[in-house]
Amino acid sequence: MTKILIDCDPGHDDAIAILVAAKRCDLVGITTVHGNSSLENTTRNALAICTLAGLRVPVARGCAGPLVAGVTHAADIHGKSGLDGATLPVPDRAPVDAHAVDFILEQAERHKGELVLAVIGPQTNVATALRREPKLATWLKAITIMGGSTTIGNITPAAEFNIYADPEAAAVVYASGVPIWMVGYNVTRETGFRQDEIERLRQGRGRTAAVIADLMQFYLDGQRRVFGLDIAPMHDVCAIFPFVQPDLISHVEAAVEIELAGRHTRGMTVCDLRNKRATGTGVIRDARAPNARVAVKADARRLIASVIDTVLTYP
Numbered sequence: 001m002t003k004i005l006i007d008c009d010p011g012h013d014d015a016i017a018i019l020v021a022a023k024r025c026d027l028v029g030i031t032t033v034h035g036n037s038s039l040e041n042t043t044r045n046a047l048a049i050c051t052l053a054g055l056r057v058p059v060a061r062g063c064a065g066p067l068v069a070g071v072t073h074a075a076d077i078h079g080k081s082g083l084d085g086a087t088l089p090v091p092d093r094a095p096v097d098a099h100a101v102d103f104i105l106e107q108a109e110r111h112k113g114e115l116v117l118a119v120i121g122p123q124t125n126v127a128t129a130l131r132r133e134p135k136l137a138t139w140l141k142a143i144t145i146m147g148g149s150t151t152i153g154n155i156t157p158a159a160e161f162n163i164y165a166d167p168e169a170a171a172v173v174y175a176s177g178v179p180i181w182m183v184g185y186n187v188t189r190e191t192g193f194r195q196d197e198i199e200r201l202r203q204g205r206g207r208t209a210a211v212i213a214d215l216m217q218f219y220l221d222g223q224r225r226v227f228g229l230d231i232a233p234m235h236d237v238c239a240i241f242p243f244v245q246p247d248l249i250s251h252v253e254a255a256v257e258i259e260l261a262g263r264h265t266r267g268m269t270v271c272d273l274r275n276k277r278a279t280g281t282g283v284i285r286d287a288r289a290p291n292a293r294v295a296v297k298a299d300a301r302r303l304i305a306s307v308i309d310t311v312l313t314y315p
Ligand code: BDR
Pocket: 009, 011, 012, 013, 014, 036, 074, 077, 120, 121, 146, 154, 160, 161, 162, 185, 235, 236
């Protein structure tokens, strides 16, 4: 089983990623960050999901805002609490004493060469950790990211939320030299729960699946209202799958750069998918060395079926 640490901003789809990683990976911890809602809310939500599902995983609080710009939250989709739509249990414990940045460093050093960092919110904690201890880049086995897109964004036509919410942090992470797996909105927008799949969860025997069904209904309604989608996209769990069932998402190696300055494109992941092989061809700029494996396609139906089967195993 892959050792994994999830850095997240729960968030409906973050909650699903936590449940899947806890069953199908060796989940060493959860760190929280600003993003879908305030840090206070995302931390409480992470603890509430752990309490609901009976997970004894340490949760560490992280950064409350991005490196440079102001905070961006996603209440239009995730509600005021960041996880609206169901009554969640009161958390049965507090976060651990360590800050998320220290917790990431400690776990990465302890599990040198083995730990995969799944970054499914804005990348502020990870960028801060890389700046504080550059050796982190050599300790990690990989960073798997839900963020960016090879095509359209969701917050702007060009930018996806997790990158848009802290582009300077994303730039640090993508330039870190750590092997990066990126799954972006181009794939995750099409990989989601249909209405009948939410009903399947509701009919499960466990309380966890019933609560998750209520959460997913709220989230699907938001996706219908805001984007006219008829599925509830499971963005974040797509970043876990390369380490669970690698055949379900296809990737290509590419150079990815973060746009920091563009008036219309700030927060865009500029992915070089030109397949340019020849060099020194004058006006056609050479490709830079690939720094990421970028997801281009998912077997969405099989992936979602696998997610539902996993959620249904919870009590
Ligand atoms: C990403 O943004 C958040 O709203 C989701 O949790 C996901 O991480 C999708 O753009």
